[in-house]
Amino acid sequence: MAIIKALQDSYRIAVKDLLEFARNRIGLLFLFLMPFFMLIMTGFIFPTGDSYTNIPVAVVDLDDSQASRMFMAQLHAMNNKSGSMVLTEVASEADARTMITRGQVYGAIIVPQGFAENQTLGKQAEILIVSDNSIPQISMVMQGLGAQVISMLGSMKATMSVQTMNAQTNMTAEEAAAVIAPYKANVQGTVGGSLTYFDFIAPGLLMMIVMMGAMTGIPRAISHEKEIGTFDGILAAPVNDISIIVGKTIAQTVRGFIQGIIVLVIAMLIFGVHIQLTSIPLAFGLLLLGIFSFIGLGILLTSIANNEETAMILMTVLQFPMMFLTGVFFPIQQMPWFMQALSNLLPLTYAVTAMRKVMILNASVMDVLPEIAILVVFGAIMLAIAIPVFRRSMTR
Known part of the structure; x- marks a missing residue:
């Protein structure tokens, strides 16, 4: 009770x-x-997954060569498909850095002088990525995005070069890509979606x-x-x-x-x-x-x-x-x-x-x-x- x-x-x-x-x-x-x-x-x-789209980025071509112009055309074509960046062409690296300081862009992709010459000599052609590291999260995204885009463009360039060198063997694009990058990661989560x-x-x-x-x-x-x-x-x-x-x-x-x-x-x-x-x-x-x-x-x-x-x-x-x-x-x-x-x-x-x-x-x-x-x-x-x-x- x-x-x-x-x-x-x-x-x-x-x-x-x-x-x-x-x-x-x-x-x-x-x-x-x-x-x-x-x-x-x-x-x-x-x-979220799509929070960092349409990132404003300045692009600078300091080499002004056929190779650099081809690189810029490929960069614009790839970005038009992904929509990850809003590219603005500027005349100099100083202008790009000024735009970053003023908050007009979050970073810059710069093709330095000697870009085409290094390729002709068989050297690696360097691409400079400048980011606004006063905002660490945006800087990390910009650096990762820039490195990813350049890596993809480099793979495309290497694939075309391998196909050209091995034209007599009738190597396909898939076979050329396998020679350049023999390993491919298949990343999956523990849950779907x-x-x-x-x-x-x-x-x-x-x-x-x-x-x-x-x-x-x-x-x-x-x-x-x-x-x-x-x-x-x-x-x-x-x-x-x-x-x-x-x-x-x-x-x-x-x-x-x-x-x-x-x-x-x-x-x-x-x-x-x-x-x-x-x-x-x-x-x-x-x-x-x-x-x-x-x-x-x-x-x-x-x-x-x-x-x-x-x-x-x-x-x-x-x-x-x-x-x-x-x-x-x-x-x-x-x-x-x-x-x-x-x-x-x-x-x-x-x-x-x-x-x-x-x-x-x-x-x-x-x-x-x-x-x-x-x-x-x-x-x-x-x-x-x-x-x-x-x-x-x-x-x-």
């Missing part, structure tokens, strides 16, 4: 919190708008938004009720303190789960995030597990904080490093070793990793079992610590 009453009390407290939240029209509006705006901003700000950078960050955003809701919801709710005096009425009622924790946890779980569904739907419908239908139940299960793993931490911080403002400050201090150290926006593998070690101590890291495996790689429960175990253990430990601390805080 005691268990049934405790569950009934928890249910009533959860319903009370949800009804209060439903009456708060501004809060209800932002329940939907916050994940929507976050996804829209990150979805369009972070690069073309994935964008947003496919990488969407699972992390999903778990981060749920985590933020779970961590901030309970402190905000309890601290607010303490300040306006309604929490004293709950304590005066014949309600077990465990029922208070469970009831408020259920209310925040429902809110967090709704936000998670909103994020998932927006990611799939607007940004085309790939997720197998068979993975959706497991993804929802991970959402609930993510909420569970952070509820204890939220309760603990609520018990420590004296008021709502202090509680929110503590939440911000914890949330800020977790946003950047848990692989939500950037791969953990590119961080320094000491930051990777710190990342491995944060539970959100395992929540993000598990959700990414499920949403992108269609992983099964067994594939994410280590991450599930860590989240369950962390959540259980935090609750075991938080409940006694919360009980003591209610008597203060």
